[in-house]
Amino acid sequence: MHYPTPIAKLIESYMRLPGIGAKTAARLAFFTLDMREDDVNDFAKSLISVKRDLHYCEVCGNITEEPTCEICQDQTRDKSVVLVVEETKDVMSLEKMREYKGQYHVLHGVLSPMDGTGPDDINIASLISRLHDDQIKEVIIATNATTEGEATAMYLSRLIKPAGIKVTRLAHGLSVGSDIEYADEITLLKAVEGRREL
Amino acid sequence: MHYPTPIAKLIESYMRLPGIGAKTAARLAFFTLDMREDDVNDFAKSLISVKRDLHYCEVCGNITEEPTCEICQDQTRDKSVVLVVEETKDVMSLEKMREYKGQYHVLHGVLSPMDGTGPDDINIASLISRLHDDQIKEVIIATNATTEGEATAMYLSRLIKPAGIKVTRLAHGLSVGSDIEYADEITLLKAVEGRREL
Numbered sequence: 050m051h052y053p054t055p056i057a058k059l060i061e062s063y064m065r066l067p068g069i070g071a072k073t074a075a076r077l078a079f080f081t082l083d084m085r086e087d088d089v090n091d092f093a094k095s096l097i098s099v100k101r102d103l104h105y106c107e108v109c110g111n112i113t114e115e116p117t118c119e120i121c122q123d124q125t126r127d128k129s130v131v132l133v134v135e136e137t138k139d140v141m142s143l144e145k146m147r148e149y150k151g152q153y154h155v156l157h158g159v160l161s162p163m164d165g166t167g168p169d170d171i172n173i174a175s176l177i178s179r180l181h182d183d184q185i186k187e188v189i190i191a192t193n194a195t196t197e198g199e200a201t202a203m204y205l206s207r208l209i210k211p212a213g214i215k216v217t218r219l220a221h222g223l224s225v226g227s228d229i230e231y232a233d234e235i236t237l238l239k240a241v242e243g244r245r246e247l
Numbered sequence: 248m249h250y251p252t253p254i255a256k257l258i259e260s261y262m263r264l265p266g267i268g269a270k271t272a273a274r275l276a277f278f279t280l281d282m283r284e285d286d287v288n289d290f291a292k293s294l295i296s297v298k299r300d301l302h303y304c305e306v307c308g309n310i311t312e313e314p315t316c317e318i319c320q321d322q323t324r325d326k327s328v329v330l331v332v333e334e335t336k337d338v339m340s341l342e343k344m345r346e347y348k349g350q351y352h353v354l355h356g357v358l359s360p361m362d363g364t365g366p367d368d369i370n371i372a373s374l375i376s377r378l379h380d381d382q383i384k385e386v387i388i389a390t391n392a393t394t395e396g397e398a399t400a401m402y403l404s405r406l407i408k409p410a411g412i413k414v415t416r417l418a419h420g421l422s423v424g425s426d427i428e429y430a431d432e433i434t435l436l437k438a439v440e441g442r443r444e445l
Binding site: 089 | 249250251252253254256257259260263264265266271273274275276277278279280282284286287288289290291292293294295296297298300301310311312317334335336339
């Protein structure tokens with residue numbers, strides 16, 4: 050016996066999600082079958098709404114329902130600092146610390162010659178045009194500490210510094226609460242390089 | 248900054264699925280944002296279709312798009328044996344062994360006085376009415392080996408035996424390929440009780 054078509058199709062859809070294999074997808078599909086009809090309809094509506102109602106902020110590339118995002122619209126935030134991240138979810142993570150009050154810029158990717166991603170494929174042009182605005186004094190680069198992230202940081206730094214704008218990079222080192230014993234060599238190296246006088 | 252409403256709603260929907268917490272739900276929601284529009288629409292359609300197009304087979308309670316399911320319709324299958332399971336997905340698991348060629352009956356639950364589930368709350372009445380049919384010679388009870396599953400098996404056996412129908416229960420014992428060292432006491436006890444002469 051095969052799965053009835055609607056279940057088979059739903060399993061296929063669940064399997065497109067990251068980290069969900071055939072068994073989990075089947076479990077989720079059967080769970081869906083037993084869910085309240087309202088909840089399933091809400092689920093379907095939110096899926097459609099996420100693709101239909103959200104787009105990238107004209108200024109910073111963050112996701113928003115409006116032409117510009119909540120952060121760019123917020124007049125109480127510092128307009129002189131821009132923090133550059135790879136993905137929208139990085140903005141959410143950084144906002145959780147409730148400390149940073151500047152602007153953001155979302156690249157939606159990193160430079161990766163291996164995957165054929167060049168400067169024109171990610172959201173760099175709009176960052177450069179933002180910098181023509183006199184207000185911006187510092188660009189903090191918060192791409193991830195991967196080869197691609199580091200290369201992107203380097204590239205941006207060379208592009209921005211000549212304009213006389215301060216370019217900084219987030220500190221890399223030991224996580225708070227972590228054991229030196231379990232830290233990898235590169236993190237340790239970064240921690241030693243970035244040591245500070247007490 | 249809060250998540251934009253469409254993302255927040257989608258995260259909420261993903262969190263209703265079993266085994267998916269806040270962090271995974273957020274990851275899935277952002278992944279959805281980057282999915283192809285067609286795939287997301289298909290996903291939404293399958294969700295709705297699963298609730299709208301599938302219902303329980305009139306005869307056995309299995310899920311189907313037709314009034315009766317593929318297995319009940321199949322004239323080549325043995326009509327004299329009925330295998331009773333708790334959930335639809337158990338039918339799929341048993342069909343995978345490609346050996347059993349009889350009928351099924353899905354209870355959609357087990358007797359559970361603790362949760363207030365009595366004989367009228369699960370699909371027992373239609374099982375009894377099927378037994379009035381002269382064809383059925385054996386009922387194999389394949390409820391799970393939990394307290395509720397065992398109690399349900401007992402209850403069904405007492406209900407069915409007086410009608411002169413053979414009632415059997417799936418064997419419990421060591422899994423094939425498992426180590427005695429790691430087996431729990433109850434499984435071992437069942438394995439000893441159910442020992443067979445060589």
